[in-house]
Amino acid sequence: MQVLVRDNNIEQALKALKKKMQREGVFREMKQRKAYEKPSEKRARQKSEAVRRARKVARKAAQREGLIPGPKKKPRPMARPRAAAAPAPAPAAING
Template sequence: MITVQVHVVDNNVEKAIKVLKRKLTKEGVFRQLKEKRWHEKPSDMRRRKERQARRRLRRQMARARARTTR
């Protein structure tokens, strides 16, 4: 488990909260909480992961095409 630390400087709690939210988002904590909110059947999980993989592949191919056309 990775621990996330944020230092509060000059009693600026608002800025520390913003930094904490940014770090948690980058680590994927909010996404994991959202996924774990309900039980997901194994077949649905497999379908979701396949859909994510296709989306990731499509995005990579589009970026590769964009690099070659420059």
């Protein structure tokens, strides 16, 4: 996994990395590997995950066909005009 660091902004890069790891399921897998999972529990978990995926696919297909309404769209906030960079202060005159 790779994240670009722009303008030495480590906080923003860490935030992007955590988001990528969350999407990939790295945190969930780390939590599962922390303790032993019995084979019967593993089968039950995999089966429930498969059912959840199948329901999601069926729901998306029904939404595309118009059988059920799609998710409500969130209202987008109005774009704020970005402030222009403040001009650099003039160098102070040195009286010596």
